[in-house]
Amino acid sequence: MDHSKIGPTMSALTDPLDDAQLTLLKIMAERFLEDGQWPFWHYVDGTMDQLGHDDAEAVLKSLPKVGGSESSGLVGPWYGLAWYDRVHLADDSRPAVTAAAGLHSPELRHFFGDNFVSVLQYLVNHQRNVRFSPNQSDPTYITSDDFKRDHPAVTDEFVAALPGVFEHEPVLRRGYQPWGTNPGGWRFQLHKWLKDYRNIDDLPGYVAKVAEVTEAAINAQLPASPFRAPSQVLGSSGGVMATHGGIAAGVFSSGLPTVAGAIIPRTTLPPEEPKQYVNEDLIKELEAKQGQTRLSPDKLLQLVRELNACFQDGHAYACHALVRAIIDHVPPILGEKSFLTAVNNYAWPTDADKKYAKKLLEFKNQADDVMHRQIRTSRGVITVHDIPNSGYINALLRVCIDELQ
Numbered sequence: 001m002d003h004s005k006i007g008p009t010m011s012a013l014t015d016p017l018d019d020a021q022l023t024l025l026k027i028m029a030e031r032f033l034e035d036g037q038w039p040f041w042h043y044v045d046g047t048m049d050q051l052g053h054d055d056a057e058a059v060l061k062s063l064p065k066v067g068g069s070e071s072s073g074l075v076g077p078w079y080g081l082a083w084y085d086r087v088h089l090a091d092d093s094r095p096a097v098t099a100a101a102g103l104h105s106p107e108l109r110h111f112f113g114d115n116f117v118s119v120l121q122y123l124v125n126h127q128r129n130v131r132f133s134p135n136q137s138d139p140t141y142i143t144s145d146d147f148k149r150d151h152p153a154v155t156d157e158f159v160a161a162l163p164g165v166f167e168h169e170p171v172l173r174r175g176y177q178p179w180g181t182n183p184g185g186w187r188f189q190l191h192k193w194l195k196d197y198r199n200i201d202d203l204p205g206y207v208a209k210v211a212e213v214t215e216a217a218i219n220a221q222l223p224a225s226p227f228r229a230p231s232q233v234l235g236s237s238g239g240v241m242a243t244h245g246g247i248a249a250g251v252f253s254s255g256l257p258t259v260a261g262a263i264i265p266r267t268t269l270p271p272e273e274p275k276q277y278v279n280e281d282l283i284k285e286l287e288a289k290q291g292q293t294r295l296s297p298d299k300l301l302q303l304v305r306e307l308n309a310c311f312q313d314g315h316a317y318a319c320h321a322l323v324r325a326i327i328d329h330v331p332p333i334l335g336e337k338s339f340l341t342a343v344n345n346y347a348w349p350t351d352a353d354k355k356y357a358k359k360l361l362e363f364k365n366q367a368d369d370v371m372h373r374q375i376r377t378s379r380g381v382i383t384v385h386d387i388p389n390s391g392y393i394n395a396l397l398r399v400c401i402d403e404l405q
Helices: 008-014 019-035 041-050 056-062 099-103 106-128 144-150 156-161 192-197 203-220 230-234 280-288 298-313 316-329 339-345 351-372 390-403
Strands: 065-067 078-080 141-143 176-178 186-189
Touching: 008 065, 008 099, 008 203, 019 041, 019 056, 019 106, 041 056, 065 203, 078 203, 099 106, 099 203, 106 141, 106 144, 106 192, 106 203, 141 144, 144 156, 192 203, 280 298, 280 390, 298 316, 316 351, 316 390, 339 351, 351 390
Parallel strands: none
Antiparallel strands: 065 078, 141 186, 176 186
C-alpha cells in the first residue's frame, strides 16, 4: 500500500509516545500475549505504580486517538490506541489496546503487524468470494472452526484470543459474534465494509484506512454504523471481552504455544474454490457408472450432488438429512439390507474403512434427532460443521463405487 497519502488524522495515531505511555502498552501487551486476554485494570494500575507511574489512568487516557471527545464520552466515530470504560475504570475492568498500538509497541508489532493483518486478509478474501443469491439476503459467516481448518498450524489459544482483538477494531467489531459451545468459539459476518480493506497488506496501511474512515464519518457528521462508543461495547464493568472474548485464565498448560507464538502464513490466497463435501472425482466416477451396472446409481448420484450444493450454501438441516439418506441408500451395493448389518458383516477393504463406517452409523442417531426434534424455546445451534468428517462419506463412496458392477 502507498503510505505517501496518509493524512493528518493518521499522524495523530503515530505521534511518538512518552516513557509512561510505552510502559503502559508493554504491561498490557505482555499479559495479552501470555494469557490470551487483556489484564484487569487493577493489575495494570498496580504495576504502573510500582514502576514509578502513580497515575496510570491519566496515562491511559492520554494515549492518542482520533475523533470523539473525552468530555462527551467519545460519542460518535472515534479510534485510538486503547479501549476502556470512560464512565468508570473499575479494578475488574479489562482495558484493551488496538491494532494501532502495534505501531508503537515492540511487543505487539509482530502480533498486529503479521498475525492480525493476515487474519484481516483472510476475512477480506472470503468476503470477496461470497456467492450471492438473487432470492436470499442471508448473511455469510466464517467461524472459528473454519479458520482452524484453513490454518491447521495455528494454536487454539490464538483462535480463542481473536475476539479480544475483534471487539476493538471498527470494521471487525461489526461482524464478530460469540458462537458455538466452546467458550473461545466465534463467527464473523462477511459484511460489505470489509471491501474498504481489500488493498491492505501491512499494519500502517490498516491504521491509515481506519483513520481515513473515521475522518470521513466525522466530516459527514454521522455515527458511522461500524463504530460505537466504549460504553456501548464495554459496559459499566468495562468488558464484554471478559464475558465473550479471550480465554479464561489458567487454561494455558505448560508447553503449549502462547498467543505470541501463533504464526499465520502471510500468503496471498487464490480465488476460493467452491466448498466441496463429497469429492468431485468420486462423483465423476459415479457418473461414469450410469447405465453400466446392475444396480442403478442414479439416485445416489443425485443425493451426493444435492449434498455438495447444500454444504456449499450452508444448509445444515438438509445436509444432515442427505447424509442420513445416503447411509440408508447404499447397503444393497454392499450386499446387505441395512447399514447396521453392512458395518458388521461386510468385508471392508481396510480397518480404517470399517472405522469410518462405524462413525457414519453413530451419526444416524444425531441425524434422526436433528430431523425429528420438535420446536422449543431455545435457539438451535446446528451447523454444517456438525455433519461427519467428509473423509468418512468419501471412503464409503469409494467402496460403493468399487463394488458397483
